[in-house]
Amino acid sequence: MKIMIVEDDATIREMICESLNKWGFETAAIVDFQDVMGRFAREEPHLVLLDINLPVFDGFYWCSEIRAVSKVPILFISSRNTPMDMIMSMNMGGDDFIQKPFHSDVLIAKINALLRRTYTYMDAQTSAIEHDGILLNLKDGALYQGERKAELTKTEFVIMSLLMRQKGSIVSRTKLMRSLWEDESFVDDNTLTVNIVRLRKKLAELGREDFISTRKGQGYMIE
Known part of the structure; x- marks a missing residue:
């Protein structure tokens, strides 16, 4: 912290x-x-x-x-x-x-x-974060879009939680990796990329492949 x-x-x-x-x-x-x-x-x-x-x-x-x-x-x-x-x-x-x-x-x-x-x-006090039809359940660590559900790994959950808490702002790759290290998920740059790709695939299964956008040279953002 x-x-x-x-x-x-x-x-x-x-x-x-x-x-x-x-x-x-x-x-x-x-x-x-x-x-x-x-x-x-x-x-x-x-x-x-x-x-x-x-x-x-x-x-x-x-x-x-x-x-x-x-x-x-x-x-x-x-x-x-x-x-x-x-x-x-x-x-x-x-x-x-x-x-x-x-x-x-x-x-x-x-x-x-x-x-x-x-x-x-x-x-x-907070059991979920919701934005633009996507809900992140903080209790079971899963994503929901209506009745559809996507299970997340611990690393994917930390990434998604940070991005959704800071929706509307660019979150740098450095900040994401720092948060993962604080959570004892020791990832490098390549591992972060892999997890972002996996998250996008799961969001695509919920019909929201465009939910996380890339800001070249800056990081990622949920608008």
Whole structure:
């Protein structure tokens, strides 16, 4: 999973990145504090670590901006520890608060708890993804078009799930392979191609051979 770090102290930022990387997290550290939302949109992190005191705009501002477009969990990290700071953090849409200085193990524990709570809840609330007549059942991992059904392998399911969750956007081959690696499906470029071909054959059996389109040099897209 990917964690975005919005922290202007380079020493703390590097320490956090190092700790997260050791635990297997991918990190996206902000260094341009005028482009926080642009980077957020490009990186699509699973969680945001957000300082309060930042250049340009403070953490409360960025929290409200993120909350306007996403329900991603936000963990505030700050040396400010007054009750008002903590109340503001929660009222602006933050999910938790950790005071500096903190032990890296405590930070990791809070991150894991937030991720577990957020994504387990989301999975429990969502049983299917549907778009343009095609339904992906998240419980049995199969595709449906009306009464017709196509069984998917685990790898095909991960690919289809990502493409359907990001319908209308191009998903790069690199991003697809990264998601498969995170799911412990260790694929290379050729294996990804084979799985895309198989997915298209199964969609063709459902009468939707054109459901996944290729964007040359960019990736794949469900429109």
